[in-house]
Structure formats: structure tokens, C-alpha cells
Amino acid sequence: MQVLQKQTARPAGQRAQKSGRRATVFRAQAVATDRKPLVTTKSDEIMAEARNLLPGGVNSPVRAFKSVGGNPIVFDRVKGPYCWDVDGNKYVDYIGSWGPAIVGAANDEVNAVLRDQIEKGTSFGAPGPLENVLAKMVIERVPSVEMVRFVSSGTEACLSVLRLMRAYTKREKVIKFVGCYHGHADSFLVKAGSGVATLGLPDSPGVPASTAAATLNATYNDLDSVRELFKANKGQIAGVILEPVVGNSGFIVPTKEFLQGLREICTAEGALLCFDEVMTGFRIAKGCAQEHWGITPDVTTMGKVIGGGLPVGAYGGRREIMEMVAPAGPMYQAGTLSGNPLAMAAGIKTLEILGRPGAYEHLDRITGKLINGIMAAAKENGHAVTGGHISGMFGFFFCEGPVTCYEDVADKADTAKFARFHRAMLEEGVYLAPSQFEAGFTGLQHTDADIEFTIEAARRALKRI
Numbered sequence: 322m323q324v325l326q327k328q329t330a331r332p333a334g335q336r337a338q339k340s341g342r343r344a345t346v347f348r349a350q351a352v353a354t355d356r357k358p359l360v361t362t363k364s365d366e367i368m369a370e371a372r373n374l375l376p377g378g379v380n381s382p383v384r385a386f387k388s389v390g391g392n393p394i395v396f397d398r399v400k401g402p403y404c405w406d407v408d409g410n411k412y413v414d415y416i417g418s419w420g421p422a423i424v425g426a427a428n429d430e431v432n433a434v435l436r437d438q439i440e441k442g443t444s445f446g447a448p449g450p451l452e453n454v455l456a457k458m459v460i461e462r463v464p465s466v467e468m469v470r471f472v473s474s475g476t477e478a479c480l481s482v483l484r485l486m487r488a489y490t491k492r493e494k495v496i497k498f499v500g501c502y503h504g505h506a507d508s509f510l511v512k513a514g515s516g517v518a519t520l521g522l523p524d525s526p527g528v529p530a531s532t533a534a535a536t537l538n539a540t541y542n543d544l545d546s547v548r549e550l551f552k553a554n555k556g557q558i559a560g561v562i563l564e565p566v567v568g569n570s571g572f573i574v575p576t577k578e579f580l581q582g583l584r585e586i587c588t589a590e591g592a593l594l595c596f597d598e599v600m601t602g603f604r605i606a607k608g609c610a611q612e613h614w615g616i617t618p619d620v621t622t623m624g625k626v627i628g629g630g631l632p633v634g635a636y637g638g639r640r641e642i643m644e645m646v647a648p649a650g651p652m653y654q655a656g657t658l659s660g661n662p663l664a665m666a667a668g669i670k671t672l673e674i675l676g677r678p679g680a681y682e683h684l685d686r687i688t689g690k691l692i693n694g695i696m697a698a699a700k701e702n703g704h705a706v707t708g709g710h711i712s713g714m715f716g717f718f719f720c721e722g723p724v725t726c727y728e729d730v731a732d733k734a735d736t737a738k739f740a741r742f743h744r745a746m747l748e749e750g751v752y753l754a755p756s757q758f759e760a761g762f763t764g765l766q767h768t769d770a771d772i773e774f775t776i777e778a779a780r781r782a783l784k785r786i
């Protein structure tokens with residue numbers, strides 16, 4: 322504990338002492354400043370070893386920094402809004418494990434319930450009381466959810482809900498949107514945004530052509546593209562799935578008319594509307610993006626925040642739809658670790674903290690201040706930039722706006738400039754998502770001082786990129 326306090330006390334961005342070993346030093350460009358160089362010797366050594374042990378040195382592709390270049394930072398620990406790498410460098414963290422750290426990483430209250438639960442066992446493979454507690458919290462908060470099934474990841478939630486949409490409608494095709502990501506199930510790896518876009522892989526080998534053929538791609542914010550697909554596939558479309566605020570092509574906001582239109586088309590066509598709220602759930606609002614927009618889908622997938630940093634996903638919807646799921650109904654879906662008590666405990670405490678007065682107001686205020694500060698700094702330095710935020714989710718692109726769909730980003734965004742900015746921000750002690758195709762996340766423990774530190778860092782970084 323003493324060690325932690327001592328290290329927490331070091332101001333953000335202050336570098337650890339250089340070790341005596343050969344140091345790898347990154348500089349964005351030759352501009353003289355009095356910054357200490359970013360020393361990543363230990364990160365580099367660990368990544369060099371990892372590349373022989375794990376494909377690409379990582380267990381999930383975006384972590385490899387492919388789209389921004391340079392070596393990934395190897396994490397030692399996280400606390401609140403900060404992360405520390407194995408070389409001792411401290412960063413203000415705007416990824417938060419891709420969303421779960423919304424109440425602050427290694428939150429003391431979450432850690433306390435986890436410690437208690439460990440004593441009672443980490444896995445039951447049998448019913449436990451915490452599953453009901455988290456289920457009631459989700460049902461109470463999320464407008465579309467009357468019953469819920471817990472799984473262990475967002476991918477699992479999405480692939481299960483797809484099976485459910487097909488089982489319920491007795492139809493096989495599904496409409497998704499170019500650039501939206503719904504996990505790595507076969508059916509969804511068609512024009513699937515971030516990770517895939519980052520690597521420049523349009524699709525994935527190993528996905529059967531017949532599976533890909535049942536996935537139809539429309540353009541985000543373009544209702545006509547959806548109407549055309551329904552017309553060409555009359556009576557065959559089980560449902561429409563989308564991110565109700567896109568985070569996996571960078572941050573892209575839908576119009577309310579677009580969501581309203583999807584709701585009406587699905588109802589008219591007898592198809593189910595699914596909001597994939599794995600990223601937006603409990604982040605955009607207490608009742609997820611569907612509450613923010615006032616549009617209620619038929620089914621919803623959740624993940625990330627709902628597990629408070631432990632592996633949890635969930636899908637839910639109207640009772641008559643959810644009662645299709647085994648053992649209530651015939652659609653099979655199961656999981657050894659589903660409803661895991663440790664994960665339920667972390668999820669319950671996280672949602673409880675988010676339910677306290679002022680939580681979402683804080684997220685919205687500091688995130689607005691952050692993105693407005695970054696964009697103003699970009700413009701001051703002559704960079705074209707467009708971006709925005711809703712609650713604790715934000716993003717920006719180096720191009721003129723507006724950006725309304727993945728196609729706009731792919732056409733316009735300056736990914737090379739983003740890569741230089743990303744590295745420059747690491748040098749300044751700020752950890753941003755390592756791709757122009759990803760959104761950013763804040764948490765309840767980001768303070769005004771952290772935001773101001775970050776804007777100042779961005780101002781310096783934007784000058785030299």
C-alpha cells in the first residue's frame with residue numbers, strides 16, 4: 322500500500338529514472354523541448370519475447386499498435402485514471418481497458434467486494450444469489466430488457482443474440498453496418514470496423530462464404546441503404562444490429578431520425594432491432610444509449626462496463642423473446658463460467674457506483690472539456706479536426722467534418738497524422754487508443770487536473786507532429 326501511495330503521488334507524465342540498460346527512445350520529430358525522453362526498455366524486451374510466444378505478441382490485435390507503429394507499452398498496473406508501464410512511466414489513461422474501468426481502475430470499493438467474494442469461491446457452475454442482483458439492476462435500468470442472460474464476453478453476447486434473432490423470427494439473414502463491430506463471431510466478421518480495419522483486412526479467412534452471405538452490410542446513418550436490403554431480401558431478414566453510438570470506427574454519432582427509422586422499418590418488416598451496447602451500455606447513460614436516444618430496441622447486448630473489469634457479457638430483451646433461450650425454450654446457449662460470482666460482484670458494485678447522483682454529469686462534463694480542449698488545440702495549430710463526445714465516450718478524426726459513417730473515416734481521416742499524435746501523447750504521459758478507428762473513454766476518477774494536464778500535453782504534441 323505504501324508503495325502504491327508513493328507512486329500515485331508522482332505527477333502524471335513525470336518519467337521514471339533511466340535504468341542503466343540500453344534505452345529505446347522515441348521522439349516524434351526533432352523539435353527541442355525540455356521533455357524527458359520516453360524510455361521503454363522493459364516494454365520492448367517483453368514484447369520481443371512475446372512475439373515468439375503469442376501471435377503478434379498479443380492476445381487481442383489492437384494491443385499490438387500496428388496502426389500507429391512503434392512498440393506497445395507493456396502495463397505493470399492501473400489505478401484510478403492512471404496506468405503505469407513496466408519501465409515505471411505513468412500515463413493518464415483514456416482507454417480504461419476499453420471501457421470497463423469507468424469507475425476508475427482497481428477501484429477500492431470494487432476491490433473490496435472482490436476480496437470478500439474470493440473467500441466464498443471464485444466459480445460455482447451453479448446458481449448463486451448475485452446473478453439475481455445484477456439481473457434486477459440491468460432490468461431496472463435498460464428499457465428494452467425484461468429478462469437477461471449473462472455470458473462471459475461481448476463476443477459471446479452478440480453471437481448468442483444473433484442465434485436468438487434467427488430462432489425467434491425463423492429467418493436467417495441479418496443486417497449490420499459497415500464499420501460496426503459485434504465481436505469476432507463468423508457472421509459478424511464482414512466489414513467489421515476497428516481491429517479489422519486497423520489491420521487492413523476487409524474480411525477474415527476462415528469465415529465460410531455461406532456464413533458471410535447471410536450478413537448484409539448497410540451504411541450507417543443511411544436509411545435508404547437499409548430499405549434497399551429489406552426490399553431485396555423480402556421476408557428473409559431476422560434483424561438489424563448496430564452500435565447505437567459507434568465506437569469501433571472511431572466515434573460516430575447516429576441521428577435520432579436514423580434510429581427512429583430503423584425502429585419503424587424493423588417493426589413493419591417483422592424483424593428484430595438489436596442495439597449492441599457492449600461499448601455504450603451504462604456509459605452513454607444509466608439506461609444505456611437506448612435511454613439517451615429514447616428508442617427501444619427488441620434485444621440488447623452488453624459487455625465491458627457491466628463486468629466492472631471482469632469478463633462479463635449479457636444479452637436481454639422482451640420476455641417472450643428471451644423465453645426462447647434454453648432451458649426456458651429451445652434455443653441452446655450455455656457457459657461454464659457464465660454468471661461467475663466474482664464477475665457478478667464486480668459488475669454489481671460498478672453499476673451501483675454509476676447509479677450515485679452526479680456520476681453521468683461528471684462524465685459528460687469532463688469529457689466535453691477534454692474533447693473541446695483537444696480540438697481547440699488542434700485548430701490553433703492548423704490541423705483539420707472533427708470530433709465530439711456523449712457522456713464518457715469521445716473521439717476525433719484528423720479531417721474536416723462531418724463524419725457520419727465508416728466510409729467517411731476511411732476516405733478522409735489522416736491516419737498517419739494520428740499515428741504521430743499518438744506517439745507524441747505517449748511521450749507526454751497520455752495513453753490514447755492506438756488507432757484512429759477507436760473511441761476514447763473517461764471514468765469517474767478523471768479529475769479536472771487530469772483533463773487540463775492532457776489538454777496541455779495535446780497542445781505541445783500538436784505543435785510538433
Ligand SMILES: *Cc1c(COP(=O)(O)O)cnc(C)c1O
Pocket residue numbers: 474475476477479502503504505564568569597598599600624625634
Ligand atoms: C468490444 C465490443 C464487442 C466485443 O466484446 P468482447 O468482450 O471484446 O468480446 C462487441 N460489440 C461492441 C460494440 C464492442 O465494442
